[in-house]
Amino acid sequence: MLISQVSQLSGTPAATIKYYVRSGLLPAGTRSGENRTSYDESHVERLRLIRAMLEVGKLSVSSATAVLAALDDTSKPIAETFEVAQNALARDAVADVSEPSEESFERADGVIDRAGWNDCRDNVGRRILAQTIDGFARAGHTMSDEYLDRYAAAADIVAAADLDAVGAIADPSERTELMVVGTVLGDSLSLGLRRIAQAHRTAERNL
Amino acid sequence: MLISQVSQLSGTPAATIKYYVRSGLLPAGTRSGENRTSYDESHVERLRLIRAMLEVGKLSVSSATAVLAALDDTSKPIAETFEVAQNALARDAVADVSEPSEESFERADGVIDRAGWNDCRDNVGRRILAQTIDGFARAGHTMSDEYLDRYAAAADIVAAADLDAVGAIADPSERTELMVVGTVLGDSLSLGLRRIAQAHRTAERNL
Incomplete structure (x- = not known):
């Protein structure tokens, strides 16, 4: 055409x-x-x-290019393609931020261990988590372990929903595509729903 | 100094x-x-x-300016300040995206109703939610109501943790500041933790 x-x-x-x-x-x-x-x-x-x-998804053109290249490389196992895509997707989120502190990495590892997530030390999310803990501290607030663990419980629910949706698809390339699309769009989904839930709870508590 | x-x-x-x-x-x-x-x-x-x-938080300078202006206006009730901040914070997330379809707004309202969230029709999150549902459809995937409801359940956990942290602070201006900081940084927290949870579940399911 x-x-x-x-x-x-x-x-x-x-x-x-x-x-x-x-x-x-x-x-x-x-x-x-x-x-x-x-x-x-x-x-x-x-x-x-x-x-x-x-x-x-608000990705930069260069991140989108990296994600599509990972999608097109069918020689890799799905888990590996997914990791490449995750890193590319996270690049926009972690760019220009200073190295997280040792203390925040330790707190991040505590959250990961308590959530029962194994073999995830190399995941880009660990770095984002440590950077965010540093960000709260820099803004003058320390978030409790209980607060972080409640966020981790929510992330677990979301990841289970993602993997169930992906697992329901038989075709491997379509499945990988949904993992990538879901990773990008799922962040927007969480962001939008969190805004509504916060507004509801703020009204409920008469703050 | x-x-x-x-x-x-x-x-x-x-x-x-x-x-x-x-x-x-x-x-x-x-x-x-x-x-x-x-x-x-x-x-x-x-x-x-x-x-x-x-x-x-990856805010643009203009969004950060709007958030700080809302923070500094102490004449407003907290809920109103929070709404101004939420809108400013969401501006970067929804910029340059076309108007959501009527159908997606209806699906978004279904999620909001089933979650039991009242009086949230004006919230910017409703628009982000509808846009994301459209985004999935445009990429060739339809997300089930069950998938969206699981995301909503996770958002509810996160919002409850946010409001508990905010409610524990007595000073009104410090409280409003934490609501704003938490809204910005909580998105990064969810994003990072979701990446780790996905990696864990992908490995667990041998995908």
Whole structure:
């Protein structure tokens, strides 16, 4: 199909499609003659994924490129692809932040141990957790272990829901894609729901 | 104190402090003579808060300015200050995203009703929730109500922990500050813990 049709089917302006191709986010179409490039259904699908990552997931173009490269490498086991994607997805969240303190890493490990999460010491989330504990301290607040453990219990519920949704899909590449999409969009889901739950509880307590 | 002392106590370069003053994030010091400006402890504390919001919370300078303005307006009840802060905090998350579909707003309202959250229709989280449901659909995945309800249950746990931490503080201005800091940093906390929980469950299920 022509770029105009891809544009119409995906709801993406032709200039944006060309920009994604230049950025390496979207594979180029096939030259099918003088000044003529052909695209197919795979371009339309990939465009939906790109827009979900950039617009809803708020990923940078470079992080989105890394996630798509991990998705496309079918030689890796799913767990490994997922780790690459997690790191790329976390890059935007942890950029430009100073190294967490030893003390915060220790507190993070305490939370991880009490949650019963094994073999997760290399996970990028451990660093984000330690940085956030440091952030609270820098802002003059110390969060109790009980507070952190309640957040961990909530994260466990969310991760179980994610893995159940992923496990229900048979096709491996579709399954990996949902893991990545779910990681990006699940963060927005948590963020939005937390705002509503906070407003409800604030009203409830007459604060 | 001199800017050099503020810089040392807060761990912020003097040039950065001057940039925050120019941006309206930090009140200017008091002119105490030719080429001499005095700062006090309140500047050091405010700097800690600014850095937590920008570096760990990843807020834009304009969103951080709006949050600080809400914090400083002590004439408002806490719930109202909190709402202003929530909107400012959400602005970065929802910028440049198209209007959610009617269908997604309806699904969002279903989640809110089943969670038992009252009077939350005006909350910015409802819009983020609807946009995320649209994002999943655009990426080719439909999330079940059960999936969304499990996320809502997790958000409820997190919001209860937030409000318990805030409720334990007696001083009103310190309490409002923790609500704002907690809203910013709690998102990072959820994000980090979710990554670890996902890695644990992926390994557990041998995916």
